[in-house]
Amino acid sequence: MGWIILGGGGHGSVIGDILLSDGHSVEGFTDISPSPPLLGRIPYLGDDLVVLARDRREVCLANGIGSVGDPSLRLRIFEDFQGKGYDFPPVISKNAYISPFASLGQGTVIFPGAIIQTAVSLGVNVIINTGAVVDHGCKIGNHVHIAPGTVLSGDVTVGDRCHIGTGASVIQGIEIGEGAIVAAGAVVVKSVGNGETVMGVPARRRP
Template sequence: MKKNLLIIGAGGHGRCIAELAALTGEFSQVNFLDDAWQPELAAESKIVGRTEHLAKYKHSFSHVFIGIGNNSVREKLHAQVLAQGMSLATLVHPTAFISPSAQIGRGTVVFAGVVIGPGSHVGDNVIINCNSTIDHDGFVDDFAHLGVGVQLAGSCHIGKSVFIQAGSCAGFGVVAEPYAVFAPGSTLKSRA
């Protein structure tokens, strides 16, 4: 039996999530909650309400996904979804490679071309964008966001809610402290 999916957020990231959900073939129906909801446009956009309507859909959707890129907003919504007793979907693009020994948390998205190496651990509600790499024994904590093409060598530890923007890289064993933000093209370095 196929599942159905309610995506919170119908912006750019949310639309990418909807396309990925369709590619997986797991969901018979995909709809959105978005605070820009206008009832007269609902049929066209697949938006069924605002985020404040989450409880209304508790029994209508088997899974929820938070399609918002902002880490702190995603964390707040994550708590609301769990408080409603709803199940978070974890989505993996068919072209991603995840080692059988890696662990991926609930509510996390792994986009096209991602490689996650052996012994790696990715927390809850993490965004791993297209063509990013987490080499062996890497840790990416809850609510972190790896932008497009982020390359992490082995044994890196990316803290809670870190945002590493597109094209950044880190050598072996680098630690990124929680809530840090790295500009596009950054080279993350270990403390000396």
């Protein structure tokens, strides 16, 4: 069974690298505009209509749309194809550590150097980016982006559609509400409400 990557930007390139490095067959990628091959090896197939022409039982999809602050496009692409019965198996770098006692939802992408500890639960369409640490007992909702170098201490809860910025740190037991944004480098020492943006050390709500 071959893989098709939806999206040909930087995020899609990293996914392609992970899949090829793990020996998977990658048929190509889709995008709204013709593009040169990803990594010089993964061919452009056309727009997303190419996927709809394929038997959903014969292809695995990877969501190559990134998520920086606004996850709406990534969310829409995932839900549209999943609703049509297409499968988004987790894409996991062989250079990440995943506890066998963690659970991963459909469409999860885990980049090199990430650490997912025991009893962690990841929702669907989650990005755990390069070098991020998600410690024991964390509960991560759907369509969440944990950016490079982020550290979530034990038993942190992150609601759906959150973005946790590069290098942010969240102490143990914190709850981060749905749609919240934690700015890059922030140190979160108290819970964050739905839709709030926090920044700084310690993190405070944006005025």
